[in-house]
Amino acid sequence: MISKEFQLFGHTFCINYQSALFQNSAGDLFFEHKGEVGPKVGIEALNGFMDSGALQIYINSSCPPSVQEETIWHEAVEAINAMCEMGLTHPHIQTLGAGIHQIIKTMRSTTGQGNLPQLVFNSNDCCRVAAEEDLLP
Numbered sequence: 001m002i003s004k005e006f007q008l009f010g011h012t013f014c015i016n017y018q019s020a021l022f023q024n025s026a027g028d029l030f031f032e033h034k035g036e037v038g039p040k041v042g043i044e045a046l047n048g049f050m051d052s053g054a055l056q057i058y059i060n061s062s063c064p065p066s067v068q069e070e071t072i073w074h075e076a077v078e079a080i081n082a083m084c085e086m087g088l089t090h091p092h093i094q095t096l097g098a099g100i101h102q103i104i105k106t107m108r109s110t111t112g113q114g115n116l117p118q119l120v121f122n123s124n125d126c127c128r129v130a131a132e133e134d135l136l137p
């Protein structure tokens with residue numbers, strides 16, 4: 001199992017990759033299930049799951065890579081929502097996670113030099129992607 005981590009509000013969240021990820025109707029998470037899956041039996045296959053109390057995110061590694069990446073952003077938004085008690089609905093969380101994922105995946109340098117953006121902060125405390133002149137010594 002590959003693990004990664006990130007910091008959020010002073011806490012370290014661990015990302016765990018599982019080849020199978022299920023939840024029952026009581027909300028219990030489990031990593032193996034050999035029976036039927038569906039609403040009738042109360043067992044749901046998941047792409048991801050976030051546990052803000054345990055600071056853990058689980059990603060279904062059987063999903064295509066792009067789905068796993070999007071799910072990480074979805075679960076990160078879930079974590080922000082839970083920790084800040086924002087009260088976002090699940091469609092809001094899904095929209096924000098998918099939107100952030102697309103922005104991150106499509107952000108490119110306009111000069112063709114490198115694809116990883118650097119952020120700079122201006123006097124209004126807004127951040128933006130660094131322009132080339134910002135990066136000159």
Ligand SMILES: [Zn+2]
Binds near residue numbers: 074090
């Ligand atoms: Zn969700």
